[in-house]
Amino acid sequence: MSVESTATPPRFVRVALVGASTLKGKDVAQALDERKFPAFDVKLLDDDSALGQLEVVGDEMSFIQAVTADQFAGVDVAFFASEETFTRQHWNKAADASNWIVDVSSALEEEAGAVLRAPWLEAEPAGARVPASGAVRNLLVVADPAAIVVALLLARAHNSAPLKTAVATILLPASENGKRGLDELHTQNINLLSFKPLPQEVFDAQLAFNLLPRLGLKAMYPLELRQRRIVRQVAALLGEKAVTPALMLAQAPTFHGIVASLYVETENAVALADFEQAMAGEHVQLSHSPEAPPSNVSSASQPDILLTVTRDTARANGLWLWATADNFRVAASNAVEIAERLLGIPSPAISPPSAEATLPGPEAIQ
Helix, strand or coil: CCCCCCCCCCCCEEEEEECCCCHHHHHHHHHHHHCCCCEEEEEEEECHHHCCCEEEECCEEEECEECCHHHHCCCCEEEECCCHHHHHHHHHHHHHCCCEEEECCCCCCCCCCCEEECHHHHCCCCCCCCCCCCCHHHEEEECCHHHHHHHHHHHHHHHHCCEEEEEEEEEECHHHHHHHHHHHHHHHHHHHHCCCCCCCCCCCCCCCCCCECCCCCCCCCCHHHHHHHHHHHHHHHHCCCCCCCEEEEEECCCCCCEEEEEEEEECCCCCHHHHHHHHCECCEEECCCCCCCCCCCCCCCCCCEEEEEEECCCCCCEEEEEEEECHHHHHHHHHHHHHHHHHCCCCCCCCCCCCCCCCCCHHHCC
């Protein structure tokens, strides 16, 4: 079976969403609705703690059910948006049913035959091509949202002018550690101001009012592992055409949204207006507002990467890119686009949200 379907697109699709109660899972459900994905049967699946919980999918209310092998019978595509350990425990149930599997949890990249995908990159001139061979066991892995953001911007920068060097610093939000990460940062903020002990089960360090280049030794998700994954994926997504950046990862005391600071130096001089024109386009919204530069707050619930570009004050060919993006929107949009391509479903035109988005606190995310 090839990675892309050449068959007549199905009129209706059966979908399973594993991790339906997670932050990623809710964004995948939202992306399915916004992109008018032709699913007439969406099974919401999760662990025991979420069983029986009601979730909205499109205009329908559905109960979350247990993950069992029979839940995947007849399913066309199964999205895994659960925590990594839960995905590893249950993904074979979907594989045994010969479903397409789209992994949004970053758990299955090293499984035999898994194919790394990022549709946002695959149309870029400097992006790597999708492997021509079929995916073993029909397993597709969505690239890390930070890797997608950095690789897309560098691909377009390279298309504007060949790059001499590139350096990226990425600030990760607490939501990359799921709801437990949000809850721990929220409680740390409150306890710190109340002179109470700080919970540290997730980060094994004080994150509140702090910025960390590494987490504690007992952290649930060490930054070093995530940094290696992002570096590996950026190189894979860019291929051999664009410069792979030196990359630094840090944990920010923010609840949501990726922030990336990229320095690029071009081989030859390039006009700032020409460079900005090359950077703007699908999935990237350029900002020129000095009063409201892109931030993790302004990017919340936005479908695009928000970007501003400035010249370096000391190097004639040096440029700084400041980019922010909703980490879950990036991952969910790419996941649903993968499913559309697998099943031959035309991608709809998506309009940005009409109302100004506000960033919810962790207590608002159930």
